[in-house]
Amino acid sequence: MPAPVAVRRRTRAGSARIRFGFAVIAVYVVAAAIGPWLFRYDPVGTRTADRLKPPFTRLSDGSFAIFGTDQVGQDLFAQMLQGARISIAVGLATLVLAGTIGVTIGLAAGYFGGWLDGVLMRLADIQLAFPSILLAIFIAALLGPSVVNVVIVLAVANWVTFARVARGQALATRRREFVDASRTLGAGTWRLVTRCVLPACVAPVLVVATVEIGHVILAEASLSFLGLGTPASTPSWGVTIANGRNYLADAWWISTIPGIALAFLVISLGVLGDALRDRYDPRLRSL
Amino acid sequence: MTLLSVRDLRVEFATSGGVVTAVDGASFDVDAGETVALLGESGSGKSVTAQALLGIVPKPAGRVCGGSISYDGRDLLAPGAAKGLRGREIAMVFQDPLSSLNPVFRVGAQIGEMFRRHRGASRREARAAALDLMQRVGIPAASKRLDDYPHQFSGGMRQRVMIAMALALSPRLLIADEPTTALDVTVQAQIMQLLTRLQSEEGMSLVLITHDLGVVADVADRVVLMYAGRVVETGPLREVYEHSAHPYTSGLMASVPALDGPRDRLIPIQGSPPDLLSLPSGCSFRPRCQYADAVCADVEPDLRQLSGRPTHRAACHHPEGALTHAH
C-alpha cells in the first residue's frame, strides 16, 4: 500500500516557495547587476549639505533619496545597491571556492577510501568541532580586511558540507555496477570520477549551495560589521550598518534599512533552499 | 457469545496517489474465548482492520468512513469509546518487537507503566506486577532482566515482553499483528505456544493476524481471509482449509508446500497482487481467477453463506468452482 500522506492542497511540494524565492532573488540580482550603473555611487564623495537626510527627501541637486542619506551626504539607496553587488558577488565566489574545495576533498575521500578518507574526514571533524566564525575572525584579523580575504576565509569555513555530500555520492556510486564495468573496460580514474561520480553530485550540491549561500552572506555582513570583512571604504551592507551606529540618534535609517534588505534576501534564500531540498532530496535535511 | 462484531467496516487513506480504500466492507465476528485468524497478504487490509479495532488508524491520512464495530454491545467507533478500552479490555501485540518497544526505557518500566497509568499503582507495586508477568511469559532470570533495555534482549524474548505488556490488565480480546513474522522459525513455534497457553489461562479471545497459513493451522478456531480490503471467505479452520470455497483461498492452499505426502509442484496464484489505487470492477480477484466470467466483472460478490454450511461464507459468484477442485 502506498505510504499514506496528509492530503495537501498544493500540487507539487513547495512550488510556490520556489517561485517566491526565485522571484525575490532575481530582483536582488538584477538590482545588484544594473542598479549601481543607474544610481551612481561615489565612494569618496561628500555632500555636506545633504547629510543625514531622512527617507523620501528631495536633495539639493534635485534627486530623490528614497532611503535618505548617510553621514557624508551620499544617497543610501545607491549605497545599498553597491552593497547588494558586493554581498551577492562574495556569496557566489565563496560558494564556488568552497564548493570546489569541498567537492574535490569529498570525492577523493569517498572514491579512494582507506587512509585518505580517514585523514580527510578527521580534518573535517576538527573543522566542525571548531566554531567556524572564530577561525574566520582569526584569519581575517591576520590578513586584514579585503574582499578576496573574506572569500577565502568564508570558503575555508564552509567547505565541509560540500565535502560530505560529495563523499556520500562517491561512496554510493563507487559501488554501482557501471563503475565496475567501466573500470573493467579500462577507464582511468579521472574519467570514472568525472563521468560517473561527478554528475550525481550536481543536484545535491546545488541544493546545499542554495541553503548555504544565505549563511555565507550573513557571515560576510557580520565580518564587515566587525571591520574584518570588506574594507571600510567599500559600501557593503555590514560596513554601512556599522557606520550608521554612530548616528542612531539622528539618522536611524542608515543602520536599519540595509539590514532589512539583508534579512529579506537571506530569508528568501532560506525559503528557496528549503523548498529545493524538500523537493529534490529530503535526506539532506540532516546536514 | 459474540464478543466482537465487525460489520461493513470501511477505512480510507489519503495517499500521494489518491484515496485508497484499505478496508472495503469487512465483516466478521469473534466469540468469547475463540481464536480467529485474519489471513491475507500485505495490502489486504488486515493490519488496518486491527488498527481500526483499537482506534489507532494513523491520522490525518487514515479515516474510518463506514461500517460498525461492536464490542460487548458497545459501539467502538463512537468518539472516545476505543480509547477507553485500549490496553484494558482490548490489547495488541505488534510485529517487530525491536521497533515496537521504546528503546530508551527499561523493560520493567514499560510493562509496569500499564499498572501505573491505568490503575494508579505505585512504582513498587508496578514493578512487582511486571516481574510476575515476565515470569508468566517465560523470560528466564526475570528479576535481573526487569532493568534491561529492549536492545539487550533477543528477538523472541522481546516479543515475550510485548506479550507481557499486552496481557498486563487481563484484556478480554488480544490482537496479535504478525507476532512471529520477525522471528526465527524455531522461536515462532515457542511464541505461538505461549500465546495459546496464555489464551486458555486467561480465557480471552485472540485475533491472530498473519499471512502465514502454517502458523495458524494448529491454533485458530476460525479463519477470515481478506483480499484487497474485503473479506473473501470465513469459516471454521478445518472447513476452509479442506473445502475452500473462494478461488483465492484454494489458490493459497495449493501454493503451500506439504511436508507430508508426495512432493508436487507448487502452484502459485497467477497474476500479481492488486493495486489498491486501481482495483478491477466487480470482483477484485477476477484478473487472477480461473473461474471468472462476465458476472464477476459487473457485480461485486457479497459474503454469502454457502448452501448447507451455516458457518462457512465466501464472497464469490462461483464458489462451486473452488469447492469441486478440492486439493
Added chain:
Amino acid sequence: MAAYVVRRLFFSLFVLWGAVTIIFVVLRLVPGDPAYIMLGPDADQAQVAALRAQLGLDQSLIQQYATYLANVVHLDFGESFRLNADSMSLVLQRVPATIQLATTALLLSLLIGLPLGVIAALRAHSWVDRSISVFSLMGQSTPSFWLGIVLILVFARGLKMLPSAGSGTWAHLVLPTITLALPFLAILVRLTRSGLLEVVHEGYVQTARAKGLGEGIVVLVHALRNALIPIVTVVGLQFGALLGGTVIVETVFAWPGVGRLLIDSIGRRDYGVVQASILLVATIFVVINLLVDLLYGFLDPRVRLAGD
C-alpha cells in the same frame, strides 16, 4: 560507556591540539614576518627583536612549534603589549561575563524553543505550524548585529525601557540575551519539530497508543525522549555558532566579555590576547561538546550499554 567516554575525551584533546596547530600554521603561513604582523609595520626595533627571540623565529619550524606548544600548555601567550598584563589573565577575567550571557541565552532558547517545536510538530501542517516555521526562518536569517541595533533603537532610545550598553544589572542582560538567543532558538524550534515528526511514526509510539496511554503522555514521554537524542547532538554543534555570536553581540552592546576583548585586541594588533581568547573560546566549545557527547551517551541506552 567507559570506552565511549574515553574515546570522546581523546577526540576532544585531538581537536584542541588541531586548533592550536591551525593557529600556529596560519600565523606562519601569512605572508610577512610574524613579529612585524603582530607588532605592526612601524614597530620599535627592540620590541621586534625581543618578540622574535620569544617566538624563536630564528629556529627551525619544528623547534618553533615545540616552543609554541610548550607555551600554550603553560597558558603563556606573552604579555599584552598595550595593556601591560599577561594575555591569558586578561582573557580569563572576561570569561564570566561571556559565560553569563551565553548561558542565559541558552536557557531562554530552551525554555521557548522546545515547547514551540513540540507544538509545531503536534499541529503539523496547520496554520500554527506554518507561523512557527516562518518565525523560525526569520530568526535564523536575521543578522544579529542588525537586530541588536534595532532593539537598541526601539527599547533603549525609543521607549527608554532598557539600557543600551554595558552590564551590571538584570536590565542590562535583557537585550543582549534576546539578540544572542534568537538564531539559536530558531534552529532549536526547527530541530525539535522535525525530530519529533520523525519519531512519531516509529513503532513504539503506536505501541504506546495501543497501551491506552493519553496522547499527551505518548508524545511528551515516549516520543520526545527519543527525539531529544539527535537534537542534543546538533544543539552541541550549534553552540559553536552561539559562542561566535557572542563576539558580535558583545560588540554591539559593549558587553565586557571575551568576544569584545577579542575584537578590541584585533584592532590594537594585540595578537597575544587574540590567540589567547580564540583558544579559550575554542576550549569552551570543545568542553561543551564533550559534555553533550556524554549527555548523548546517557540519553541513549543503546550507546551506554553493549547491546546484543
